[in-house]
Amino acid sequence: MTISIAIDVGLALLVLAVAAWIIAVRDAFAAVVGFVAYGLLLALVWVRLAAVDVALTEAAIGSGVTGGLLLAAAARLRSSEAPAANERPGATLRVLTALLCAGISLGLAVAVLSLPDPAPTLAPMAAANLPATGLGNGVTAVLLAYRAFDTLLEKVVLLLSLIGVWSLAPDRAWGGRPGPRRVVRPDGALVFLTQLLPPVGIVVAIYIFWAGADEPGGAFPGGTILAAMWILSMLAGLVEVPAISRRSLRVVLVLGAALFFAVGLAGFFVADAFLAYPMGYAKPLILVIEAALVLSIAAILGMLVAGPPERTEER
């Protein structure tokens, strides 16, 4: 018992220390590396809180994909980093920022500490209605049955963020391929890894999506692992980044959200409500939606990391 408390306290201190270090360090690249470590530590915290679903997603998205995005951003900003570091905001602005941040932290702390004990929860109701969905994992039931609307909107937000990235493209590159052309080194270590890892990664991704119905997992971590394999292949230059005007790419990007929306609309006619599933068909429908979501999430995350188009389509 005391050992587990010692681990928890040590973990919490480590998370706080890494967070403070990320804020204090002046170099963007170092801060991103700290952020990736911070995400992995947070995943451990979620495991200690018995929230394995959240831990998987935090490790995959919070640490992995966001880390990749931030690294790309840091590389892009490198030329302007030194001048930007010299521009320090005025003392008043800094004091105001500190006060605002401290106020928000204090407010959050008060809110958490003043929660009634035991905290209000819908968990027993969610567990009691689990058999109606045919699922064994409460988290998946919340995401794709009880609160399916939130999940649908989340997927639309992902699409919007990709449109935001694409809108940074210069006019001449619109419809072209993201990123510089990669030079393949056939004997390189990265190519070797890319030839070895994706078969394993793809199987793991499908397993995590499939296991999500009854155990921790689901479309988001599964899709992220699939995206990681795709990003690796693009980085190694073994797979060309698709042009953003390509029809098949766009179909895959919207497939998940579109199918989700279509099933939701069909709910009006077969189950009396938007996003309601007809009795007995909940689980197969959820699995079909999740399968489409895995593909869309992988495609969207891969294209997000690839960045805005920079090259016109060579013919």
Added chain:
Amino acid sequence: MSALLDAFSVLAVSAGAFFFLAGTLGLLRFPDALTRLHALTKADNLGLGLVVLGLLPRAEGPLAALKLVAVWLLAQLAGATVTQLIGRAARRDGKAA
């Protein structure tokens, strides 16, 4: 028998933890990028390998044991690749004296 296995687990995991400690010490103390990488790979390969070896008798079944070994192999594959890439970048930038 189980006491013997427990003793084996404690010994192997402790030895693994020692390699992690030594690797971290090397990462902090060694003078240049290539030697630091060298120290780090010891933690990755031997440290994690010994921890996995120590946990094998405690695995729930052959499948769980296989998963543990797979984790070690994947970590080795990723570690070796990243070490190569960082080493090449360090040499190109002239940071490895």
